[in-house]
Amino acid sequence: MxxxxxxxxxxxxxxxxxxxxxxxxxxxxxxxxxxxxxxxxxxxxxxxxxxxxxxxxxxxxxxxxxxxxxxxxxxxxxxxxxxxxxxxxxxxxxxxxxxxxxxxxxxIGAIALTEPGAGSDVATMRTTARRDGDSYTINGEKTFISNGDVADVIVLFATVDPSLGKDGITAFLVDTANTVGLEAGKPMKKLGQKGASTVTLSFQDCRIPAAARLGDEGEGYPLLLRSVTKSRISAAAQGIGFAQGAFDDTVRYCAERDLLSSRTRAAQDLQFELARLRAETAAGRSMLREVCDLVDASDEDPTAEVAMVKMHCTALGVRVASACVELLGEDGDRDDMGAERRLRDGKITEIYDGTNQVQSMLVARDIRISATV
Ligand SMILES: Cc1cc2nc3c(=O)[nH]c(=O)nc-3n(C[C@H](O)[C@H](O)[C@H](O)COP(=O)(O)OP(=O)(O)OC[C@H]3O[C@@H](n4cnc5c(N)ncnc54)[C@H](O)[C@@H]3O)c2cc1C
Incomplete structure (x- = not known):
């Protein structure tokens, strides 16, 4: 494979x-x-x-x-x-x-959760789904939705009653080709990941069949909690990928200039810095593998471990890419060198799928006297 x-x-x-x-x-x-x-x-x-x-x-x-x-x-x-x-x-x-x-x-699929006024705190979402016979009427706006303008199906999280907070959150499958009143904005201009379109979605009196509900009313929040385990693993994997990509391109650049075999003081400093970045990336990769195995094997809630690997590996991607930009000197500023692109692409991984501050909060809540790590 x-x-x-x-x-x-x-x-x-x-x-x-x-x-x-x-x-x-x-x-x-x-x-x-x-x-x-x-x-x-x-x-x-x-x-x-x-x-x-x-x-x-x-x-x-x-x-x-x-x-x-x-x-x-x-x-x-x-x-x-x-x-x-x-x-x-x-x-x-x-x-x-x-x-x-x-x-x-x-x-093409998308998942629509974030709203202009509800990001980290999803319980405050305002997109409503009102039951009306055999259908629901959806009204509201989602923002920063990846694939939103090209999606055939959107897993939409809306509330059947905003006064219920997280207990009102319900998931739906929106078939975009057959949903009148759904409009996607233009792809946003972004720091990185420029080809991955990110858009607003506006729902105006969109009628979707009741059969398109995913689970029962009020089951959206627990579904979300189970889903973010995998999406946070994804962000962590991207962090490792950005670190590795920037590192590999930097090593290639240095090899072409005989900097990997040179024994001058400056070349050795560079080699030692590459060694440090390699070790850091290898450690992040091992941590990611271990948490993935825990997610597959354990009946215990892996929320804190997933939060730790998400914040660790996404920060690692940015840190390694940034160090590689510096090692490349003025060439580090060129987009065709690769490190600069990984730095821009990596920054947002610290923010989406739950910001790293929110991950810190999840880890902090889990700290107990008996905790081993
Ligand atoms: C490129 C991109 C793609 C995205 N793709 C999707 C997608 O496909 N689907 C989707 O639904 N969303 C998507 N998002 C949205 C993303 O998940 C949110 O931006 C993210 O969850 C943060 O929400 P927010 O932007 O509303 O920030 P806010 O929640 O407004 O947070 C603002 C700041 O306050 C801090 N903060 C908030 N609450 C706390 C707290 N309790 N303790 C400490 N600090 C806190 C945050 O860390 C952050 O620094 C995407 C975002 C981007 C940029």
């Missing part, structure tokens, strides 16, 4: 990355090639077109895609972030309608 992935990365994803960053074009061909190689739904069951891989294998695959192209990695992981809650809570007909198509890349 990983060798097939490396083939698609070398043939398609990596060669397109610079142009995707410069033009902001959606990385369709990379996503399609990954799907056609059977790699579109790693975590999904084989019966639904997926590969049934472990979380650790998914994270390794995503980190390799991120090392090559940050935009592609975000579109790719968003497919999984959409398929995962459908798999967790969907009925069999909802599974078969959407998951195989997402795995094949014939459907």
């Amino acid at each position: 990983i060798s097939a992935l490396d083939g698609v990365i070398a043939q398609t994803v990596a060669p397109a990355a610079l142009a995707v960053d410069r033009t902001g074009a959606f990385p369709s061909s990379s996503i399609q090639e990954l799907a056609q190689a059977g790699l579109g739904g790693l975590l999904m069951p084989a019966s639904l077109g997926g590969c049934e891989t472990s979380t650790a294998t998914y994270a390794e695959a995503l980190s390799r895609i991120a090392a090559a192209c940050g935009s592609t990695s975000t579109v790719y992981m968003t497919q999984m972030h959409c398929a995962h809650p459908i798999h967790l809570q969907g009925r069999p007909d909802q599974h078969t309608r959407w998951i195989p198509a997402i795995c094949r890349g014939t459907a």
Whole structure:
């Protein structure tokens, strides 16, 4: 599986990355090639077109895609972030309608939670879903939605009653082709991940069938808590990928200038700095693997461990990419050197999927006298 992935990365994803960053074009061909190689739904069951891989294998695959192209990695992981809650809570007909198509890349998925006034604190969301016979009427606005303008299906979180707080949150599957009153804004101009479109979504009196509800009313919040485990692992994997991508490009640059074998004092300083970055990245990768195994094996709530790996690996990606920009000297400022792109692409991983401050809060809450780490 990983060798097939490396083939698609070398043939398609990596060669397109610079142009995707410069033009902001959606990385369709990379996503399609990954799907056609059977790699579109790693975590999904084989019966639904997926590969049934472990979380650790998914994270390794995503980190390799991120090392090559940050935009592609975000579109790719968003497919999984959409398929995962459908798999967790969907009925069999909802599974078969959407998951195989997402795995094949014939459907693009999105997940819509964040609102202009409700990001970290989702319980304050204001997008409403009012039951009216056999349908719900949706009104409200979502923002910063990855894949939102190109999505065929959106896992939407709305409230059936804002006064209920988190207990009113309910999930729906929005079939974008058949939903009147749904409008996507233009892709936002961003610091990095420029080809991964991020948009606002406006819902104005959108009628969606009651059968499109994912689970029961009020079951959206617990679903969300189960879903973020995998999406935070995704952000952590991207962090490792950005660190590795920046490191590899910097090593290539140094090798071309004989800086890896030189014994001058300046070259040795550079070699020692590369050694430190390599060790830091290897440690982050090990931590990620360990937490992925915990997520798959444990019946215990892995919230704190997932929060720790998310904040650690996303910060690592930024730190290593930034150090690589410095090692490259003035060339570090050039977009075709790679480190600069990984630095820009990496910064947002510290913010999305729950900011690193919010992750710190989750870890702090879990600190007890008996805690071993
Ligand atoms: C490129 C990109 C893609 C995204 N994709 C999606 C997507 O596909 N779907 C989706 O639903 N959302 C998406 N988001 C939204 C993202 O998940 C949110 O931006 C993020 O959760 C933070 O919410 P916020 O921006 O509203 O910040 P706020 O919640 O307003 O936070 C602002 C600041 O206050 C801090 N803060 C907030 N609460 C606390 C607290 N209790 N303790 C300490 N500090 C706190 C935060 O850390 C942050 O620094 C995306 C965002 C970006 C930028």
